[in-house]
Amino acid sequence: MDVINKFFKNEDGATAIEYALIAAGISIVIIAAVALVGGNISSTFSEIACAVSGGTWDGNACS
DSSP: OHHHHHHHHOOHHHHHHHHHHHHHHHHHHHHHHHHHHHHHHHHHHHHHHHHHTTOOBOSSOBO
16 A cells, blocks of 8 residues: 555656656747748748849749
8 A cells, every 4th residue: 555655646757747848848839930930031041042143032033
C-alpha cells in the first residue's frame, strides 16, 4: 500500500510534463512566426533580385 501512496504523491513526472508542454507551446509560436514572415521575406528577396537585374517590380513580377 505504501508503494501506491508514494506513486500518487510523486510529482517528478508532472514537472517533466509541464516543461514538455511549455516547449511545445514555444515551438508552435516559432513555427507560426516563421510561416507568417516567410512569405514576406520571399517577396522582398524577389523585389531585390529584380532591382539588381535592372527590372521594375510591379508587386507580382519583374518586368
